[in-house]
Amino acid sequence: MTQVLARLLGRLPIGWLQLTHNRGRLVSALAGVAFANVLVFMQLGFLGALIESIRLPYAMMEADILVQAADANTLQDGSPLPRQRMLQALATPGVASASAVYYGRLDWKQPDGTIRTLDVLGIDPRERVLRAPEVEAAREALMISGTALIDRGTRNVPPALFDGIEAGMPYTIEANNRRVTIVDTFRVGGGFGADGYLLVSDQTFLKIFRSRQAGAPNLVLLRAAPGEDPAALTARLRERIAAPDVAVRTVPEAVARDQRFQTTQRPVGVVFGFGIVIGALVGIIIVYQILATDVADHLREYATFKAIGYRQGFFLGIVLEEAVILGLLGFLPGLMATLGLYALVTQATGLPLAMPLLRPLTVLAGTIALCALSGAVATRRLARADPAELF
């Protein structure tokens, strides 16, 4: 290693030799860098999971364009739409078909008294509204009033319950004083809002949510006629339905807007962003402390090197060498620990924590840049190395 670095640097790798000479300090420095890395990775993981869990339900919808209430920021909020809007949309040339989707949130009381919240989607089971094959297969069953499908990814529900349902043993729950029988499962994956999803027919939906009115859904899914450009069609629809109470967006637009809203306006998203900054700060402070102490401990040696004729750049080089080594060596255990934690959190919460290829590279680059910054600041102490005091 010393040989390799000597080749690379064109000089003795003093930073490396200094770091490896004091094993105890090296290990605690690496632990510190790894810890900061884990902090940042976890926040990025949660942020990524939030963004992904927002996308998942949109991705299920058999739609090119969404019509939502103007006051809706996510799938889960916003006023119901007047029925007219769907008719106006259908009358627009280029729209092949439309489906209404009702949304409501339900408290599902468990046998032990605890409560799971479910995002309830009401659809017309005669139409293909959701893309999932499990849903396609269960449309017939949903036509019977009072039946439902449940999201297999629903948090904190014993898997045996899902296994039983899939094995043909329907499970009846009480929903706002109505009995609803869960006859099968489908899969979305839990998000940061509710624990899971429940899928029912529009008729069943209106029985569960008695204050909601037929013909006033939360969402209208539009499918463009073959060869129709969704963006152009969206522009036409906006002209056609020029009402202040609606917003027409292509699905990707709606996803992006929802993600932007939840990551910047909602506490969860803001907290994760803040956590990344905190993690980076922790890393900077740890590395600064280590490097500043290291400089202070070697002032005499550095003063000697100054007397010999080495310039400021040489010392900056040593400290930066140390910073980069700490960044690189601390990153690996940090990444390993993170992968373990991601798996653990995914298992425990059902949140889709994944490690996209680019994230480790970004974090590594950031780690090295911040280590170098800490190192550059730490070299300020070098001014105290005065070769005149050596004799």
Added chain:
Amino acid sequence: MSAPAISVRGLDHAFGQDEARRQVLFGLDLDIAAGELVVLLGASGSGKTTLLTLLGCLREVQAGSVRVLGQELNGATEATRIAVRRRLGFIFQAHNLHESLTARQNVLMGLEVHGRVLRAAEAAAHVLSLLGLGDRLDYLPAKLSGGQKQRVAVARALVGNPDIVFADEPTAALDRDSGRVVVELLRGLGRARGTTTLMVTHDTRILELADRILRMEDGRILAG
């Protein structure tokens, strides 16, 4: 005789400002020829170390003229002083070795200051062998005795073939025999390469080897 390696005229030096100002060197005049081995004697506090740091370009010259290797140091920039320092060798009272570097690596530091040097490792090993440390090349300072460490420091000062060597009571940490070995080596370098040595020491056995002995008292050089 060529131009002197060191030439000093009317050198004053003071520490502190205003009230606290205390002058420690008074109108020094001094010439040392290339290749000379000069020993500087004087009671503690007489200003020997201060003179050495000024000649060694480690302190700014306040008043008077100091020419080292032909370069005027009064008013010289830091860059100029560093450039001159690279042609000097320093042997301090303490060895000042880097604890994380082996004997050979410490010596290499005296060579790498000149940039990439061909066969640097061999050159370092050669100087260490001359000082009787051929079998200690890859030892860390912690594994060396006090005398051995001081000899590594000497090797570090000599490996870059300096034109002038400054030594401030280096023999304090050297055992008797190796102290003599070091000074004989310096004298040999003076004869062979014209290396100049200015050394502060009280070791009587070394005084015999000096070309010239200077005495300082209260910041002045006594005629002698």
